[in-house]
Each structure stands twice: as C-alpha cells, then as structure tokens.
Amino acid sequence: MPQNNALWLPRRGARFEVGPAPYTPPGPGEIVVRTRAVAINPVDAIPGFAYRIVLPWLTFPAVIGGDVAGEVVEVGADVTGLEPGDRVTGMATGLEADRDRAAEGAFQEYVVLLAHMVSTIPDDLSFEQAAVLPLTLSTAATGLFQADHLGLPLPTPDPPDRGETVLVWGGSTSVGGNAVQLARGAGYRVVATASPHNFDHVRSLGAAEVVDYHGRDAADRVVAAIGGSPLAGTLAIGSGSVPKTLAVASRVPGRRRIAAAQPAFATRAQLLLRRRHGVHVSAIWGGTLKDNEVGPAIYRDYLPTALATKTFRAAPEAVVVGDGLDRIPVALDRIRRGVSAQKLVVRI
Ligand SMILES: NC(=O)c1ccc[n+]([C@@H]2O[C@H](COP(=O)([O-])OP(=O)(O)OC[C@H]3O[C@@H](n4cnc5c(N)ncnc54)[C@H](OP(=O)(O)O)[C@@H]3O)[C@@H](O)[C@H]2O)c1
Secondary structure, eight states, rough: OOOOOEEEBOSSOOOOOOEEEEOOOOTTTTTEEEEEEEEOOOGGGOOOHHHHHHHHTTTSBOOOOEEEEEHHHHOTEEEEEEETTOEEEEEEOSSSTTTGGGOOOSSEEEEEGGGGGGOOOOOSOOOHTTSSSSSHHHHHHHHHHHHTTTOOOOOSSSOOOOOOOOEETTTHHHHHHHHHHHHHHTTOEEEEEGGEEEEHHHHTTTTTTTEEEOTHHHHHHHHHHHHSSEEEEEEETTTHHHHHHHHTTOOOOOSOOOESSSHHHHHHHHHHHHHHHOOOOEEEOOOGGGGSSSSIIIIIIIIIHHHHSSSOOSSSSEEEESSSEEEEEHHHHHHHHHOEEEEEEEEO
C-alpha cells in the first residue's frame, strides 16, 4: 500500500502539522486519488473558534480541504466510468456532517472521494488549474439547480435561449464565475456584479452585463441592466449581497427567489427581510450537492464534455503558492488577506 501523508489539524485552533496518515482503500461508490494539486477556499482559513459555528460536528484530528485534482489510483467495487490512471478533479467531502472523515479531506497525498462528485479532465488542463473548480462549482450548482434553491433546468451542451435572466451578485468570486458559466449553459442571459477591474473577466465567462457593486446606487444600476427581461432567479454571493439583491428582486419582473452563498447563520438573520419584500431567500450549503441528482448531473454528465469542448472554463486563474503539504498554511494566510478573481493553489 502507498505511504500517505496529510496536513493534520490536531484540534480546534491548533497549528496544522504534516504527518503520516493511513492509506484508506475505497469503499462502495468511492475512489482513491493521488493528489497533485489542491485549491484553497475561504472556509479552509476560518479561525479556530469559528469551527464551533461553521463545522460543529467535526471530530479531531481532522484533515480539511475541499478541492482536489490528481490521478485515480483505485476504484471501489461498484464504480463505473472511472479507472486507475484517469486525470480528475473532485470535491472532497470529509468536512460534511454525515462524512466527518479524515480520509476524505483534500489536504493529503491519497484522498478518498465520492465517485459521483468527480470529473475527468482533458489532457490540456493542468492539475493546478483543474483544482480551482470543485467546491465553488458545487456551491454554484447547488444554488442554481437544486429544487430547494432556484431549481433551474440543468446545463446542456446546446441550451435553448430561455428568454430570462439570472442575476449573479458577486460574479468575480470563484463561486460567481462558476455560476455565470452554469447559468449560460442552462440557457439564461446573465447579469453579474464585480469590481471594474474584473468586468472583462466576468464577461469572458459569459455575462451579458457586468455592474460595479460598489456605491449606494448599485442596486438601481443592476435593475437597469436587467431591463425588461424577467428574472429566473438570483444568486447572492459576497458580504452585503442579500439586502442588495432583495432590493433588486422586489423591483423587476420574474421570479422572486434568491439563493445566498453567505453562511446560513448570516443569511437566516436576513430571511426576516423577505417578508417585507415578498422574496424567497434560501441559504446554500455546497456540500448538499453530493446527496441528490444534481451532483452526478454536473460532475459526471456535464463537466467532462464541457471542459473538453471548452464550453466551460476552469476559472478563476490558479495562482500556485508552492509545492508540498507544508505550503498550505502559507496559502491559508494569504487567502485571509483576500484574493480578487484568483484561486490559490498548492502542488502536492
Ligand atoms: N455556502 C457555501 O456552501 C459556500 C461555499 C463556498 C463559498 N461560500 C461563500 O461564498 C463567498 C465567495 O466564495 P469564493 O471562494 O467564491 O470567494 P473568492 O473567490 O475568494 O472571492 C473573492 C472575490 O470576492 C469579491 N467580493 C468581495 N466582497 C464582495 C461583496 N461584498 N460583494 C460581492 N463580491 C465581493 C471580490 O470581487 P472584486 O475583486 O471584483 O471586487 C473578489 O474577487 C464567500 O463568502 C464564501 O464564504 C459559501
């Protein structure tokens, strides 16, 4: 069996430590991937005390991390469509309440992944760039396609023009970039927000209109950009996005539904607002995608072809912080200072 090593979090608030970890063979529905690159998400960098609020179920020592790209080394008995040697990207679900399993955390050399949350990637897509996708792709897909959120039709290679608009507030975030592309792939016109220096980036992902979200008149300018096209739904990403999108959704024609990527406790406080505006607001948890038909529809059925035909891009740009598990804490420090249309990545 291969020798495995992991970046361990011994307990809440402790320092990360690189050390040996068991090699865990895949169970039913699982595969093992030799990690070649991991990407860093804001949730990976939360301070120790926040674990009690965001991930209260997590047992320690833990291996965190949600984004993996690498090569399949072993597949579980009932897994079809994936085999050893395949180049893949996938969402590591070790932090989910019903998994809570160190073997499934991304930050290790050999990681167990759920096969239906893994996509093969084309040869011309590097592991570093492919690693930017999974958690934020899952979060965007949860908001857009799950029935408990916007419940839009799934993306296809040649979607019909649905004559409606999806608003992505926070289009230059990683979640937002995936949302813009997925909504286009589902046949919608997209209006998004970003800082002006990211307008071209967000347009290149398929947004028809991009609006600066700064300033007191931001909601007015978004309403103007939506124009007469009915809203099919809204994704609210970034702090302060729920009140802003409420102000938009209550003033334009179409569906008054907002799916918010903000932490549930922050969103819940704002749900009260919805009564005033007659808008339905729901709080996204990207990990729920593993439990319904949308997960395999995106990872198995849509993404491999969409990446190969370049109708979907692994965005934003990967910025490689270094090589080896011991560089991940450096990347965590860096994400705490903020990124703009970039994804921090570590080669493993
Ligand atoms: N619920 C879930 O399951 C889940 C999962 C993943 C992420 N999230 C949350 O979703 C958000 C985005 O995550 P991410 O990884 O995609 O972020 P990210 O890529 O690290 O976000 C960076 C971008 O945020 C934009 N931004 C900063 N403040 C903003 C604001 N007030 N409104 C709109 N955009 C703003 C900046 O855009 P400009 O540079 O263009 O200004 C910057 O490009 C975070 O709050 C994260 O915690 C939730």
